[in-house]
Amino acid sequence: MFSLENITRIIHEWLNSHFNPTFALLSEFILVGLASITLFAVLGLSLVFMERKVAAVMQIRLGPNRVGPKGIFQTTADTLKLLMKEGLVPDGADKFLFTLAPFVVMIVAMLILAPIAFAKNFQIWDINIGVLYLSAVSSLSVIGILMAGWASNNKYSLLGAMRSGAQIVSYELSAGLSVLSIVVMTGSLSIRDIILSQENGWWIFKAHIPALISFVIFIIAVTAETNRAPFDMAEAESELTAGFHTEYSGMRFALFFLAEYINIFIVCAIGATLFFGGWMPLHIGHWQGFNHIMDYIPSSIWFLGKTIGLIFLIMWFRWTFPRLRIDQLLNLEWKYLLPISMFNLLLMTLVAIMGWHF
């Protein structure tokens, strides 16, 4: 059966048999780098296209259907257009920070890609503090946003960036606590261990009620962290121009735009890993026959399917709900989500100690 770990094993053996180990390692670095950049480009393009088609279906229209068969080259055309636009730097803007900001956001997105397991034994870096690394590095994107708002020399960009920053930093708390509740059940921060511990069933089924609450809070928190509707007050056109990326055009805007969709993919991948087992097929306890059948479907398909399901859910939110006002947004986090997630963490710990899970 086709499996990604075979490909990596073949390449690894081929390189090591033909060259000396250091050179093989270096060329593996380069290959992985190229692969992740390609992944980013492909992901960015496909996710934007998916969003437009999903939006169209929910709004009873067709969506892009002219460029390429069924419109699949629409995003390529849009990216080409953005690349060819003039990249303006506003007068009085801090040129270095202005240019650096989109790259910071992009780099953070790429760094987070490292510990995510796409298929069985197909992970760039299985660090033993996987989940902690993810939370820590994703916080760095706030710096990129604040940089963008400040360096634009525009009062409204600054206001938008401040609001975005406040929103992201607040919702990281709830997201972190939800993630922590699963770590309590697993006993390990490493991504590989978390997935392997779901061999007899996904955590959302095994640790029933607390995991469900965690999942709901996690989804709300990551929608807010990625500045998606219904939490996109910072970029609402009818109220505050376009937020922190108002002054950006051309290539730099394309980077922000793509980085937003990559972020969505990454947080959904994390959600799929923690709550739905990542690449682990659906196993039910010790039913050998059923598990064996489930194993026939390659693990990469399981992972992609779960992630795309969560991405669809987040897109569904955007086209259904209106926006929250900024004070209602922060109220929701500090007065409701944070106490609930703290209580849920205690509940999950109780469940773990007493063994009230499957």
Added chain:
Amino acid sequence: MLNEDLKLKLTEILPTIIFEEGGEWLNAFIPPEELVSFVEQLRYSEGLDFDYLFCLTCIDWKSHFTMVYHFSSTIHRHNIVVKAKLDRNNPEIETVSDIWRTAEMLEREVYDLFGVKFLHHPDLRRLIMPDDWEGWPLRKDFEDPVNMIKL
């Protein structure tokens, strides 16, 4: 209240009132100086309670202006039309915007289009025309060789 009772009551309030016949509602002509005291009575006295000002406009009869106020009562459901004759060369009248808040914008519109000055209005300036427009558009003698076409 019926028209006849209204006529009696209004003549009590202001003896110099003149009634015009043949309209759907009671038409009352009053001298412009008495406007505020008269309409205050209309608004606040028992049995009249005209609390809804629904139309405020001006008509340019070439020799004079006539201010027209349409009042209605949400309690008794009667209507009345109050008219005041203004001098064309110096049209001035008291504002009623402290009794009915809707008059604020309506009077600004009449000022903008006819040039009638409303004394003690909180903020009398042009509303619809650009701020530096010369002339009063809705007057019958308004000429604009650029924008108006005469057939």
Added chain:
Amino acid sequence: MIEEIGRTTEGDLIINVGPQHPATHGVLHLVITLNGETIKKVEPHLGYIHRSIEKMCESLSYRQFIYVTSRMDYLSSHINNHGCALCVEKGLQIEVPLRAQYIRVIMDELTRIASHELWWGAMAMDLGAFTPFFHAFRERETITDIMEKTCGARLTMNYMVPGGVMAELHPDFQKDVKHFIQLYKSKFEEYNELVTGNVIFQNRMKSVGVISKEDAISYGCSGPVGRASGVICDIRKLYPYDIYNKVEFDEITEKEGDSFARYVVRLKEMQQSIRIIEQLLDNIPEGDFQAKTKAVLKLPKGEFYQRVETARGELGVYIVSEGGTTPYRIKFRSPGFSNLSALEHMVKGLKIGDLVAAMGSLDLVIPDIDR
């Protein structure tokens, strides 16, 4: 779209909202004085779409001026025409045949539903939900298709003339309207689930832009804005015209006077309009669709005032005639003008996000205000 244009002496920010808007409303220009995020003063600047309709009508005959009045409140153009036709008929004492009266009322109610649909889509879009806009336009397209078959136009219909209506109904009219009513009833539940019952919408609309009953009367608010504050002002019930005194429908009032109350009033009004159409649709009598009138109409000397209930409120048509073929002075009392004057009172002390919700709930159409 929002840009700073100055600071007051205390350091408050003065910003522009408009005149170009992402969602309908037309060209409304508001100059807002802000202290931080709190609104201190709102000043509307009008006149961007002033076409001096009142002056134009002084040189148009009584049959011609109907065409110009469709363009005032273009979302309820039938009702505008209806009001003007009724005023002229009042002056000439014309008796409109019963068939024409039925047709006029059915067209009015269809227009009311179409206008409220567009309001609903645009209001949801202002608050950030993009999907209801498309759903609303799907229903509105059905209505404009029905109108197009009979009247020949989709937006500015010019169908009602002094004496009746201009042309006979299309043979498919009753079938189409019945199909529309069925479609509408099944979709109305969706509207409630998607928007009305949604907690986020309710939180953004409740207690936002409150206006009390006394203030509503003082500011001259009519239509759904007045009714949401408890003012009884439905012209169809108070001063009925055509056959409104023979149909059964409820006047919807609410007590709170906030944006959510205005929202609920309009939604329930759509249902009442369906009720009216159902009562009339199968019973349209046979007969003439237009009364016989002279070719050139001359109103006798005098003044005539007619009020009708448009989707926005009370439209008043005031004609002063000197006996000629053209009116001496026409004044249109527009509902949006008075509703807009209440905006500042409603939003003082609230945040900018609330201004958008309050403006959306007022349902302003600027050509109606500027004339």
